[in-house]
Amino acid sequence: MASGKDLSVVICGGAGYGVQTVEDILAKVLKRSGYHVFATREYMSRVRGGNNSTEIRISSTPVDGMVDEIDLLVVLSPGVRENIRNRITKNTVIAADRSSVGEEFEKTDGALFDVALGEMAKEAGGAVYANVIAAGLVLGITDASTDQAEEYFRSRFGKKGDKVVDENRSACGKGLELGRDMAEKFPDLAPPEKDDTSSRRVMNGVQAVSLGAIAGGCDFVTAYPMSPATGVLAFAAQNASEFGLAVEQVEDEISAINMAVGASYAGASPMVTTSGGGFSLMYEGFSLAGVAETPLVAHLAQRPGPATGMATRTEQGDLNLAVHAGHGEFPRLVLAPGTIEEAYSLTARAFEIAHRYQVQSIVMTDQYLLNTFRDVDPDDLTAAKPDKCLVTSGPGYRRYEDVPNGVSPRSVPGLGKEIVGCDSHEHDEEGHVFEDFDLRVRMSDKRFRKGELLKEDFVPADIRGPENWTRLVLCWGSTGPIVSEALKDLELSDTALMRIRQIWPVAEDVVAAVERADELIFVEGNHDGQLENLIRSVTGRSAQGHLRNYCGLQFSVEQVRMGLSEILG
Amino acid sequence: MTDPRIFDLPEADMAWCPGCGDFKILEALKKALADMDMAPEDVVVVSGIGQAAKTPHFMKCNFLNGLHGRALSHATGVKAANPKLTVVAIGGDGDMYGEGGNHFLHTVRRNPDIANFVYNNMVYGLTKGQASPTSPRGMVTPVQTRGVSSEPVNPLALAIVQGATFVARAFSGDVDHTAETMKAAIKHRGYALVDVFQPCVSFNKINTFKWFKDHTYRLGDEHDSSNRSAALALAMETERFPLGILYREEGRPTFEDSLGIYEKDDTPLHRRSPDVDKVRETIDSMA
């Protein structure tokens, strides 16, 4: 049971039952009422039916990770799946309409609180209101402000007329009463304390990546829909005129990246957004961008593979794909944000570096991170002022000038009076294909000098722990905050956590920390230990232990806590 | 009128076979651009891979020589980033209709303002004589040893059916007519296909210069190029192939128009500075 600082609520329902609306109401109203909120969604690859869930942690201090423990389970439709049922304990309170779920929870440990959701929804104006009642119920357990709930419905449904606002309000009100009742019956279900969250903003991973890209200067987005990357394409399309973005849903990922390369050559700052399958198709174009030295950013939103894998699930299985993307050899930057703040800041950073060194950046997220939201401090969303680092071409201009640091002055057609060339072949300084073995070596060396700059101008890893740590737990991307919470619980005086944010090239700080450690433990969301292998290949150091998860769901805090204590004996 | 020689690249190492039709197409292209008083820095020639696709290495202009089959995607990106550039996408029949077939189909639908010149020699040149999507049935090659068994692609009919706004054919043997057709294509606002017949002297022993001469004819003034079904009927003719502008439709919005970002402001993307304050405002307006 939550300590009074943190209440974990899971809402379950089939696709079409409005779980997402509940999420939205709760996030906004709770945050505006002074709670810190964290939510993460898991869903099936179905448009209707099935059974999806969202976990919401309501807390008095910021939280950033998924837990197994369920204090309150709200059931909107029957057929709650094993992955949720397994998490029901004797401390779990289940709110469900017995007339609809039948015997489903008879044999579980949790205490059932029978709520006539269906009946009440009809009274409120129709079956569609069951989810709003459920939202009200959760609000009723907490000390959420009813004014904020009113305000929410007015701003969300105001355009649809008073009737819709009133029906929603009344449905929510019924839920609120129920929630108050429940709180009395289950005194242990204590609401967390409030905080001052007024300056904080609720943001999800999709918004963070998209806004971070725009803050980084992105002005061109091409993609072919693929879960879980589609949200970023949709965000870009929906906000295209607001931000002056050129956005196109193209015929395939091949076209997406090749259009982006063309646009970059002509002076745009493009991003492609895709998942593993789509990124595989982009390899050739990615390689073109490498030899052509056209800056671009690829947002690679991971889901389990191989091939179509599990369309709506999560995994960290594409690290190798990103690090090795493309044929031939060329430097690239691979960043892996672990938090919402980093999804924003590192995506912006990916653009900054892509332009500064005329390289390609890959930002690796996953289904879990993109579908997670949380309240964040806007001051933590940082981005440098965008700069395409262009020069006006003057007499004698040569696009691929072999300069000492490898970063040739970049101009684009129409900026200056000179010709700008761009080639997929090995080329001379002007970009013309010219088969000369010395030139080949010279040009390849020029490109790789930029790779050295990526090692120097790096995103530092986030290392936290006691001063004199001897053991290092390493992770990357979205598992970071979960491992962090688990380690905090374990209170180990000799163990630090390193979240690697710049995956490639591996920077000095990572190498130094690995070399200093007596013991290395890796936690990652894949079968093969892709980060572990990468670190071994760079540093020669093997791990003393690892925890891996590749079932399609994100690690929970408890899972990591238990896993680590087993490894550490 | 400008001298076409401003597009010459004297140090170019010409990689085409002596007698290849590609030389004539290059001549026509330079002539067309010069006739339109264009300067090398106004033009971007975008190409994929193949003998034809080497064109931008043999002339002076901005160029993006990209990947096999992807020139139309590259070109669409160039044009969308800077609509002020004159963008010409060049490649062979294998490049545009084979490897790039899907992009061809969808670029036609998208209607970007680019001119697409396809050097159609009905064979793969650079990889030494395999069948291309336009090779005639029965043509024997080192790979199609029992003769080509597939129906040839009909690029003009395909383009017309998919809603192309400019569809034409030319023959490299007639430089002036090719240049005139190219000019019309470049002037056309929207996607413009010019399929240019070109004899490959090294690998296509069937569709020779003489064969093209015997199997083509010039469209007369009586053809109304705004008549789509008449254009389609002409495109379906395969005994003797009509040369000239089969179809032309003005006024359809281009891809760049439909992006919306150039509606009020035609500044190319590279000259714009992103309004980062708006990102802050958006964040502030969130819950």
Ligand SMILES: Cc1ncc(C[n+]2csc(CCOP(=O)(O)OP(=O)(O)O)c2C)c(N)n1
């Ligand atoms: C992805 C890829 N596949 C294959 C090739 C090899 N390739 C180069 S040119 C070419 C065919 C070119 O034929 P066509 O487009 O008709 O041009 P031509 O050489 O006849 O002018 C092929 C298959 C390549 N470069 N890239």
Ligand code: SF4
């Ligand atoms: S192979 Fe054919 S198309 Fe290519 S240059 Fe030689 S003759 Fe021309």
